[in-house]
Amino acid sequence: MAKKKGTVHIDHNRCKLCGICVSICPVQNYKINQHKLKELGKCIACMQCERYCPDMALIIDTKDGKDTPTG
Amino acid sequence: MTRKLTYLNYLKQDLLPTQWCPGCGNGIVLKLACQSLEELNFPKKGTVVVSGIGCAGRSAGFFNLDSVHTAHGRAIPVAEGIKLANEKLNVIVISGDGDLLGIGGNHLLHASRRNTDISIICIANAIYGMTGGQYSPTTELGSKTLTTPSGNTDTPIDVQALIKAHNCFYARSTTYHLKHAMKCMVEALKHRGLSFAEIKTQCITNDGRRRGFKNGYEMLMYYKDNYKINNNSNELKHNEIGIVG
Numbered sequence: 001m002a003k004k005k006g007t008v009h010i011d012h013n014r015c016k017l018c019g020i021c022v023s024i025c026p027v028q029n030y031k032i033n034q035h036k037l038k039e040l041g042k043c044i045a046c047m048q049c050e051r052y053c054p055d056m057a058l059i060i061d062t063k064d065g066k067d068t069p070t071g
Numbered sequence: 072m073t074r075k076l077t078y079l080n081y082l083k084q085d086l087l088p089t090q091w092c093p094g095c096g097n098g099i100v101l102k103l104a105c106q107s108l109e110e111l112n113f114p115k116k117g118t119v120v121v122s123g124i125g126c127a128g129r130s131a132g133f134f135n136l137d138s139v140h141t142a143h144g145r146a147i148p149v150a151e152g153i154k155l156a157n158e159k160l161n162v163i164v165i166s167g168d169g170d171l172l173g174i175g176g177n178h179l180l181h182a183s184r185r186n187t188d189i190s191i192i193c194i195a196n197a198i199y200g201m202t203g204g205q206y207s208p209t210t211e212l213g214s215k216t217l218t219t220p221s222g223n224t225d226t227p228i229d230v231q232a233l234i235k236a237h238n239c240f241y242a243r244s245t246t247y248h249l250k251h252a253m254k255c256m257v258e259a260l261k262h263r264g265l266s267f268a269e270i271k272t273q274c275i276t277n278d279g280r281r282r283g284f285k286n287g288y289e290m291l292m293y294y295k296d297n298y299k300i301n302n303n304s305n306e307l308k309h310n311e312i313g314i315v316g
Contacts, residue, residue: 009073018093023288051249052291054098055088061074 006045007061010037014057021049021058078105081115083135091126094287096246096272100194101130103249103270104165107256118161121150123175126201126274127167127194144174147182150189162188163260168195168269169207172228176208179267183237186264192256193230193267196274204277211309215281230269231307235315240266242314243307246273247294251312258314271298271312 008029015037022030022037029042030049045062082105091097108118120138122131123146131138141149150162164171171179171193182189197214199205204217208228215222234241240262242255252270259266273279273290284290301311 014088016088016093018095019286020094020288020291023286024291052099054091054095054102054287056076056079056082056098056102057088059073059076 005063006043006047008039008043008049009059009061010039011057011059012036014055016055016057018054020052020054024048024052078102078109081105081108081135082133086133089133090129092274092276094273094275094290095126096196096274096287096290097127097130097194099246099249100127100165100192100252100270100272101133103253103256104130104163104192105134107253107260110253110257111260113161113260117159118163119150119153121146121153121162121164121166123166123170125167125170125199126196127165127272128170130165130194144170144176144178146170147175147178147189147191151182151185151187154187154189158188161260162190164189164191166191166193167200168193168197168209169199172208172230173199176228180233183234183239183265183267186237186239188264189266190259190262191265191267192259193269194272195269196272196278197227198274198278200274200277204281214278216278217281230267231315234265234267235306237265239264240316242266242268243271243312244268245271245294245298245312247291248298248300248312251300255314258316262316 027042031038050058050060118136120131120134122128124143146164146166150164154162195209197210206216206219210223213222244252244255255268259268275287279290298312301313
């Protein structure tokens with residue numbers, strides 16, 4: 001099965017570094033480094049971080065442009 | 072090309088970021104409310120959001136709709152007044168548990184008696200977060216707060232029994248169960264007559280910190296482990312979430 005790929009867009013003005021996305025990501029795609037949320041390019045577009053982000057700071061673009069629902 | 076989040080049209084996006092603490096669940100409820108409004112295609116003109124005072128009370132100001140930020144505990148009377156004045160409006164109350172059940176408890180009792188057609192979304196974080204973490208009517212037994220340093224000894228209020236006594240709609244969910252919470256809100260918005268959706272929300276700064284949680288994620292996992300979905304029952308136990316129609 002081919003892996004889905006996602007592109008992560010982080011709105012740094014909205015992000016409060018609460019760390020929910022860092023912990024909830026199943027592939028450890030996020031890291032908080034020097035008071036900034038960093039993305040490591042391993043996104044599989046499961047959309048968990050986008051759905052649980054309390055500050056609407058994350059938007060995931062999928063390869064095929066579809067909003068893949070999970071769970 | 073960045074995908075546009077269409078439900079954000081219900082929010083005043085220039086006011087973001089919200090002023091809530093990092094890890095607070097109020098943002099999740101705000102987002103879910105917008106998604107429910109979008110799913111039901113609520114018109115921007117003709118929907119009113121009312122809120123009281125407190126952390127959760129700030130949420131009405133973020134909506135790109137007509138919104139009222141009222142006195143402490145008086146969100147329901149104002150909402151009832153709006154509904155009486157113009158029956159065509161969809162009136163939604165979004166407020167906290169201290170506001171709706173503590174200070175405004177009497178109003179909830181009488182609104183459910185009159186069965187006014189308003190939808191109440193209660194952000195129940197079981198704490199008075201804005202004033203530093205005093206215990207609220209929904210704080211669980213044994214929970215450690217600022218005013219109950221050796222554990223809460225008072226039983227929490229039974230909202231379910233209060234609402235069901237007048238045959239109104241009651242639903243309970245948590246911020247971890249996003250789909251379920253959204254379903255609760257959609258059903259509550261669809262219901263004709265008074266509907267009450269209680270969303271259990273994490274407060275990490277003033278509640279979770281004292282109870283030994285490190286961050287908001289741990290509190291979300293606490294909800295995952297401790298609450299079970301039960302949609303086929305007429306009465307929910309304290310550790311169950313579901314819809315009691």
